[in-house]
Amino acid sequence: xxxxxxxxxxxxxxxxxxxxxxxxxxxxxxxxxxxxxxxxxxxxxxxxxxxxxxxxxxxxxxxxxxxxxxxxxxxxxxxxxxxxxxxxxxxxxxxxxxxxxxxxxxxxxxxxxxxxxxxxxxxxxxxxxxxxxxxxxxxxxxxxxxxxxxxxxxxxxxxxx
Amino acid sequence: xxxxxxxxxxxxxxxxxxxxxxxxxxxxxxxxxxxxxxxxxxxxxxxxxxxxxxxxxxxxxxxxxxxxxxxxxxxxxxxxxxxxxxxxxxxxxxxxxxxxxxxxxxxxxxxxxxxxxxxxxxxxxxxxxxxxxxxxxxxxxxxxxxxxxxxxxxxxxxxxxxxxxxxxxxxxxxxxxxxxxxxxxxxxxxxxxxxxxxxxxxxxxxxxxxxxxxxxxxxxxxxxxxxxxxxxxxxxxxxxxxxxxxxxxxxxxxxxxxxxxxxxxxxxxxxxxxxxxxxxxxxxxxxxxxxxxxxxxxxxxxxxxxxxxxxxxxxxxxxxxxxxxxxxxxxxxxxxxxxxxxxxxxxxxxxxxxxxxxxxxxxxxx
Numbered sequence: 304x305x306x307x308x309x310x311x312x313x314x315x316x317x318x319x320x321x322x323x324x325x326x327x328x329x330x331x332x333x334x335x336x337x338x339x340x341x342x343x344x345x346x347x348x349x350x351x352x353x354x355x356x357x358x359x360x361x362x363x364x365x366x367x368x369x370x371x372x373x374x375x376x377x378x379x380x381x382x383x384x385x386x387x388x389x390x391x392x393x394x395x396x397x398x399x400x401x402x403x404x405x406x407x408x409x410x411x412x413x414x415x416x417x418x419x420x421x422x423x424x425x426x427x428x429x430x431x432x433x434x435x436x437x438x439x440x441x442x443x444x445x446x447x448x449x450x451x452x453x454x455x456x457x458x459x460x461x462x463x464x
Numbered sequence: 465x466x467x468x469x470x471x472x473x474x475x476x477x478x479x480x481x482x483x484x485x486x487x488x489x490x491x492x493x494x495x496x497x498x499x500x501x502x503x504x505x506x507x508x509x510x511x512x513x514x515x516x517x518x519x520x521x522x523x524x525x526x527x528x529x530x531x532x533x534x535x536x537x538x539x540x541x542x543x544x545x546x547x548x549x550x551x552x553x554x555x556x557x558x559x560x561x562x563x564x565x566x567x568x569x570x571x572x573x574x575x576x577x578x579x580x581x582x583x584x585x586x587x588x589x590x591x592x593x594x595x596x597x598x599x600x601x602x603x604x605x606x607x608x609x610x611x612x613x614x615x616x617x618x619x620x621x622x623x624x625x626x627x628x629x630x631x632x633x634x635x636x637x638x639x640x641x642x643x644x645x646x647x648x649x650x651x652x653x654x655x656x657x658x659x660x661x662x663x664x665x666x667x668x669x670x671x672x673x674x675x676x677x678x679x680x681x682x683x684x685x686x687x688x689x690x691x692x693x694x695x696x697x698x699x700x701x702x703x704x705x706x707x708x709x710x711x712x713x714x715x716x717x718x719x720x721x722x723x724x725x726x727x728x729x730x731x732x733x734x735x736x737x738x739x740x741x742x743x744x745x746x747x748x749x750x751x752x753x754x755x756x757x758x759x760x761x762x763x764x765x766x767x768x769x770x771x772x773x774x775x776x777x778x779x780x781x782x783x784x785x786x787x788x789x790x791x792x793x794x795x796x797x798x799x800x801x802x803x804x805x806x807x808x809x810x811x812x813x814x815x816x817x818x819x820x821x822x823x824x825x826x827x828x829x830x
Contacts, residue, residue: 329697329710361552363700363711364643365519367741369655369757371560371619371718373633375641376656378558378663378741379517380546381698383711397705401698401712402520443564446695448608450566453582457574 327418327432328411332400334435336407342431343410351391352413358386358398358405384408394420469798487532501525510744511535515785516542517645517664519714519743536666536789543786554641555700556708560692560718560741561619567693570620572722576690578617583693584745620690621720621737630722630735651777658760658780662753663741666785670752673773677759682771684723686755689737693717693745717742719750723758725765736761 331339343349362380369376386398386408396416398408417427488495502509502521505528512524516539524542531537567583570576582588584606624630642657644664649657662670677683695713702709719740725733738758740750761767762774772778782788 324705325707325709329699332710332712333697361550362518362546363552363698364554364645365698365714366555366557366641367560367659368557368633368635369659369739370621370633370720370737371739373635373739374639374655375557375635375637376659376663377554377641377643377645378660379514379519379743380551380645381519381555381714382523382549383552383700385552385702387704397702397709399700399702399709399711401714402522445608446564446566447611449606450568450581450583450694451611452607452609453567454609455569455580455582457580459574 324415324419327428328397328399328415330432330435330439331398331411331414332407333439335438336404336410338435338438339407339410339414339431342434343413346430350417352388352416353390354386354409355389355395356385356387358384358408360384360403360405386412388412388416390416390420392420487530496529498522498525498529501528507745508533508535510742510746511667511749512538512542513743514746514749515539515664515666516546518542518546521744536785540786540789553700553702555698558696558698558716558741560696560716563692563694563696563716563718564713565617565692565694566715567691568617569688570690571688572690573620573623576617576620576623578615585747617692619720621722624689624722624735628734630737649780651780652763653776653780655757658776659739659741659753659757661780661783662756665753665783666788667746667749667752669783669785669788670756671748673759673779674752674755676771677755677773682759682762682769682774684736684758686758687722688751688754689720689722691717691719691747691750693747715744717745717747717750719747719754721751721754721758736765 360382363383364380365378366375367378368374381401382403384398384400384402384404384407386405387395388398388409389395394416396412396414396419398411398413398415400407400411414427414431418424418432502525505525506521508528509521509524512527512535513519513521515535516524516527518524523545524538527538527541527545528535530541565581565583567581567585568578569580569582621630625632642654642660644657644660649661653661678686694715696716697710697713699708699710701707721738721740722735723738725736736758738754738756738761740753740755740757742750742753756773756779759771759773760776760779762769763776767774769775
């Protein structure tokens, strides 16, 4: 489930610059759509993109584990939107994102295809993937800092003496 | 038995038109937007997502607006909407250990590794009505502090397993996972089906039952071992890719409760645990779920079953709010035929009773 276990290329903590496909798909799905929209808007020399599938929304049943680590159970569903596109040279790109977010899924798929195709990979990583990873890391850091400010150390008073 | 009715179309249309008008209320007051609902009524949105069994704040906000804030009605709307979307698959099991924590408390240990963080909680508020909210509230942003250490928040249950006080959870991922949205719940239910049913269950019903265990109806001494709240990555394996992809994150609340083993348990001394997990910040719900997961272990633990909260037929059979409300509210539909039949029976009984009286009177006079 964590990035550590799902990296098929054996690089659990590859940098945003390396941005293997699972990592870039994860990063692009975890940032606001507006960030990708702006990046797409600012992209020069936009490629011809063909939609192969979707964007379409369906449901995933979310699974948990009893006790956090035991027997699996079905918690409830969540909408997911997926899109598949391809470039003129048939390089496919995939986008998956939680929620009914057609545009977000489509943008992920476009950027995924552009990185996968290779010739503009460095440019796209620099323009989109790395800033998105930084955005997400900043958001995580902000959450940790807010939580830290609520760190509590209760002391116990001995009663009845 | 319920006999079908027809007619009334014009009255029904006009009633619904009035409902829409009344839902909008005074036109001089600005209309609510759904982002206002999911941004500012988050706990209501969470409850609708949990019981509606569909984790999407935007959809839950629409449901709440349409239902005029009636949570049970909004849950019904979300469940119905869920049926219109195709199921694309199952996620990988959530890794709550890797949660990006906003809140983590360990009421049983003062110094659990990773420490305790209160997060955005109602706990320790004074519950005094604050009239600032009647006008406008513009609070400052949340305080921040730089974490000065990086101790992982290891679940307290791991420590208790290591000490031999509780049995480890042993996952067997080769087993099919019960899905009560696909196959109706069979009793006795496995823990997977039980947890799914509890997760979807009505919070009010679960709260009452969980409270009953605390008051001694099938109860144990209960400790909240750990509550954690925060964001967890959701991932699944698309067929076309063949490897797991993170598709975003969701806020979840997880709760583990601990109970000393009952003396009549056949498992000997130790602790037993219950587990609760809820979408969003549904902390009360997760806690109730954990208590009931524990009380419903009575059968498999060989404990005496003498209270409602230990009876899975009773609990799992009545916890679904949509099902319960639907059956209850059908009483409002016309039951003319049924009731006429009741009256006919009563009249004939009354007639025969009076005939008997007449007969006995006649005998008396004879």
